[in-house]
Amino acid sequence: MVAVGGSIGTGLLLGSGVTMEVAGPAAILSFIAAALINWMVTMALGELACAHPAAGSFGVYGDLYLNPLAGFVARAGYWFGIAFNIGAEMVAAATYMAYWFPGIRAYVWVVVFAALLLTVNLRSVGSYGRVEFWLSMVKVATIVAFIVIGAALLAGGRVAPQYNAQGGFFPKGLWSPVIAMTFAIYSFGGVEMVAITTGESRSPKETPRAVWLTFITLSLVYVGAMVVLLGVMPWNHAGVSESPFVTVFRIAQIPRAPAVMNFVVLTAALSGANAALYAGSRMIFSLARTGWAPAVFGRLNHAGSPQYAVAITAFGILFALVLVLGAPQNAFRYMVGASFTGLVLAWLVALAAHVSFRWRRSKSELAALLPLRSPLGMWGSIAGFALVSLALVQTWLNPRVNLWSGLGCVGVLGFAYLLLRPRK
Helix, strand or coil, X not given: CHHHHHHCCHHHHCHHHHHHHHHHHHHHHHHHHHHHHHHHHHHHHHHHHHHCCXXXXXXXXXXXXXXXXXXXXXXXXXXXXXXXXHHHHHHHHXXXXXXXXCCCCHHHHXXXXXXXXXXXXXXXXXXXXXXXXXXXXXHHHHHHHHHHHHHHHHHCCCCCCCCCCCCCCCCCCCCHHHHHHHHHHHHHCCCCHHHHHHHHCCCHHHHHHHHXXXXXXXXXXXXXXXHHHHHHCCHHHCCXXXXXXXXXXXXXXXXXXXXHHHHHHHHHHHHHHHHHHHHHHHHHXXXXXXXXXXXXXXCCCCCCCCHHHHXXXXXXXXXXXXXXXXXXXXXXXXXXXXXXXXXXXXXXXHHHHHHHHHHHCCHHHHHHHCCCCCCCHHHHHHHHHXXXXXXHHHHHHCCCHHHHXXXXXXXXXXXXXXXXXXXX
């Protein structure tokens, strides 16, 4: 549920509007392709997490099966990306609050919610887990209900299907689903948390079941939700000023449903930020424990929480504050672009490490070591590496500002590695 909670957040509930703007109804294909990539990544992470449960997750896998550079880039890049993702969730939460309080500036809500998240994450991991479980459960139950209601509206003829009503299924061209894949893949960001949580789980033997449930839940929820959204709502009415899920209920004229749905997407954004703060703090904690970051970030408070790691990971919230003050209309898009590179670098390292892991192990070793076996094997991770790399390059080119932020992220990580390696 932590992995589900980390995934079902801004990427789906607000980012789906951007995907619809870019590709129209063909955004359904973007999410189907993203689900396929998600399967490859989840299976690779699942096998590695079963073999090596650790808070450092893919960073540890990079150290073990690739080289120290890969391990450092995976953890540090993911930490940067997840910190910016926290900011994206904060921007989304402030956007949702404008539904009830249009007169209050967005930065006020960012500050209020930041204080709430820090309080939860500085307590014990058990307290965090309970809060995140129930927030995630609310999201999943509500989106499933949304899919059922939307399907009933379409099947009952109350709403005319919109798949071809506004310029056809490909109103932005045949290549538009490829361009929209950035936001579709970003929506699945969070599946890697199922591997991160194994380092603090009471029941690591349950990892295989958790991996499969995470993949199946996210795929059904995401693809199903997009099919309903694009069937009920004209794609050219989508945007980031309001969640498309709220817009659908307004179009359907269901009394009070928009307000209820807005509350749900608000809790979803806070849950996503909560999970991101947890995962990011564990990455910088892992870096500190292996000598790549100041030792202070590897310390725990009396409740067992890495308090200094939590505090430094919250820097993405400050970035969100700057954006909502300086560029409120484009704040969400910029936060997604800034976080995508770091998140995808972690996926690439995990896939490459899985290929090396599979190459080094015999069939008998794999059978004895792994309670979870990927049906795709090593070749699934090779295909996933190629597809994720293609998505990253496409992200850097559309819009071009992502190219400079992405190359800047890679450059900073490379420089930091060279600077810190002698000291380590």
